[in-house]
Amino acid sequence: MGGRVDLDGNQIKPITICMIGAGGFIGSHLCEKLMSETPHKVLAVDVYNDKIKHLLEPATLAWADRIQFHRINIKNDSRLEGLIKMADLTINLAAICTPADYNTRPLDTIYSNFIDALPVVKYCSENGKRLIHFSTCEVYGKTIGAFLPKDSPLRQDPAYYVLKEDESPCIFGPIEKQRWSYACAKQLIERLIYAEGAENGLEFTIVRPFNWIGPRMDFIPGIDGPSEGVPRVLACFSNNLLRREPLKLVDGGESQRTFIYIKDAIEAVLLMIENPARANGHTFNVGNPNNEVTVRQLAEMMTQVYSKVSGESSIETPTIDVSSKEFYGEGYDDSDKRIPDMTIINKQLGWNPKTSLWDLLESTLTYQHRTYAEAIKQAMSKTAAN
Ligand SMILES: NC(=O)c1ccc[n+]([C@@H]2O[C@H](COP(=O)([O-])OP(=O)(O)OC[C@H]3O[C@@H](n4cnc5c(N)ncnc54)[C@H](O)[C@@H]3O)[C@@H](O)[C@H]2O)c1
Numbered sequence: 001m002g003g004r005v006d007l008d009g010n011q012i013k014p015i016t017i018c019m020i021g022a023g024g025f026i027g028s029h030l031c032e033k034l035m036s037e038t039p040h041k042v043l044a045v046d047v048y049n050d051k052i053k054h055l056l057e058p059a060t061l062a063w064a065d066r067i068q069f070h071r072i073n074i075k076n077d078s079r080l081e082g083l084i085k086m087a088d089l090t091i092n093l094a095a096i097c098t099p100a101d102y103n104t105r106p107l108d109t110i111y112s113n114f115i116d117a118l119p120v121v122k123y124c125s126e127n128g129k130r131l132i133h134f135s136t137c138e139v140y141g142k143t144i145g146a147f148l149p150k151d152s153p154l155r156q157d158p159a160y161y162v163l164k165e166d167e168s169p170c171i172f173g174p175i176e177k178q179r180w181s182y183a184c185a186k187q188l189i190e191r192l193i194y195a196e197g198a199e200n201g202l203e204f205t206i207v208r209p210f211n212w213i214g215p216r217m218d219f220i221p222g223i224d225g226p227s228e229g230v231p232r233v234l235a236c237f238s239n240n241l242l243r244r245e246p247l248k249l250v251d252g253g254e255s256q257r258t259f260i261y262i263k264d265a266i267e268a269v270l271l272m273i274e275n276p277a278r279a280n281g282h283t284f285n286v287g288n289p290n291n292e293v294t295v296r297q298l299a300e301m302m303t304q305v306y307s308k309v310s311g312e313s314s315i316e317t318p319t320i321d322v323s324s325k326e327f328y329g330e331g332y333d334d335s336d337k338r339i340p341d342m343t344i345i346n347k348q349l350g351w352n353p354k355t356s357l358w359d360l361l362e363s364t365l366t367y368q369h370r371t372y373a374e375a376i377k378q379a380m381s382k383t384a385a386n
């Protein structure tokens with residue numbers, strides 16, 4: 001670890017990072033990377049720590065003196081400012097960020113993504129601390145192309161769908177489509193952070209993740225999360241595959257997404273952490289434009305990959321269609337297509353994603369099978385016995 005240098009050839013000095021939401025999917029991978037490959041210290045803040053337990057115990061771990069867990073709900077805990085003051089950099093990951101919540105718990109969603117983030121921004125600004133804030137690709141909303149006639153040739157023109165940090169508009173649906181409560185709250189906190197930078201000199205970086213996926217994402221309903229819970233698509237489809245039930249395609253599975261392997265994305269975050277002069281004042285798309293699929297194609301690929309890694313044949317009817325109203329309830333809406341432009345992150349940090357969709361699904365579904373297959377079998381035989 002000694003002699004590590006940044007992109008400009010300068011020695012990297014160890015820093016202390018206050019990581020809020022460190023116990024979540026992205027936080028757990030970021031903590032792992034920081035512990036295994038850097039000398040930095042982490043003050044890990046979250047209400048849960050199950051996903052980072054392996055980094056906190058036993059006390060004999062090589063990095064034991066570099067990571068500390070603080071069980072804090074940032075909504076109402078006065079210890080937060082002290083931790084931000086102790087750190088050189090704050091990374092805010094805390095949020096409600098599963099689409100099933102946006103239209104069913106819009107108040108919690110808006111409070112979590114805007115109101116609860118306000119003190120974090122304020123403490124960083126007042127104490128002259130650097131902030132890396134996690135926003136989302138959802139701030140772009142729908143593409144301009146989505147409003148063109150279905151047969152318009154302009155739909156093929158990247159100018160109408162590639163999402164650029166410094167050019168693309170943010171296009172949300174009407175207020176009664178509460179799906180956009182999340183995107184809108186994230187957009188406003190981005191604008192506030194930007195304004196703190198412009199008016200009060202806050203040193204900030206905004207990250208817009210484009211569907212990062214991998215091990216430890218969300219939960220498997222009825223195993224390590226509520227049976228009626230609806231996680232993001234990777235965990236929904238994993239759950240269906242593990243239970244040998246059809247994968248549900250919302251509104252025909254026509255929406256398009258680009259998926260990036262969590263480990264590629266974490267490389268980008270580490271570059272931001274260690275190259276402040278290149279990252280400050282910027283908003284970065286972090287995604288993999290080469291991994292675009294429709295949700296239907298994702299379902300088909302996951303079915304094939306799962307069959308390979310589990311050794312089980314796939315079921316006769318691998319997918320079924322379901323309406324968004326049935327699946328998510330009233331007020332759901334969707335982003336049609338999400339291709340990140342990579343110019344800015346490439347220029348500032350020289351970063352590019354590496355892992356193909358097939359490869360990232362193979363390693364992720366191998367993890368899902370190893371972690372959950374036995375527990376699902378037991379849970380299902382218990383239900384059958386009752
Ligand atoms: N995973 C993605 O592809 C993706 C895409 C776009 C944006 N993001 C953003 O990245 C961030 C992290 O996402 P993730 O996928 O790791 O989600 P996650 O739900 O796994 O992690 C969020 C963590 O924040 C914690 N948290 C929430 N509210 C808190 C509070 N009041 N006090 C303390 N801790 C709290 C949760 O307990 C959880 O561990 C979020 O801001 C999300 O909006 C993620």
Ligand SMILES: O=c1ccn([C@@H]2O[C@H](COP(=O)(O)OP(=O)(O)O[C@H]3OC[C@@H](O)[C@H](O)[C@H]3O)[C@@H](O)[C@H]2O)c(=O)[nH]1
Binds near residue numbers: 135138211237251334
């Ligand atoms: O079982 C399912 C689950 C989901 N889907 C569809 O799959 C697509 C992807 O769904 P996800 O649950 O991963 O969530 P989305 O990509 O819509 O939003 C995500 O984007 C970026 C982040 O800010 C959040 O993590 C989340 O809002 C959507 O079109 C959804 O309707 C299904 O067809 N079936």
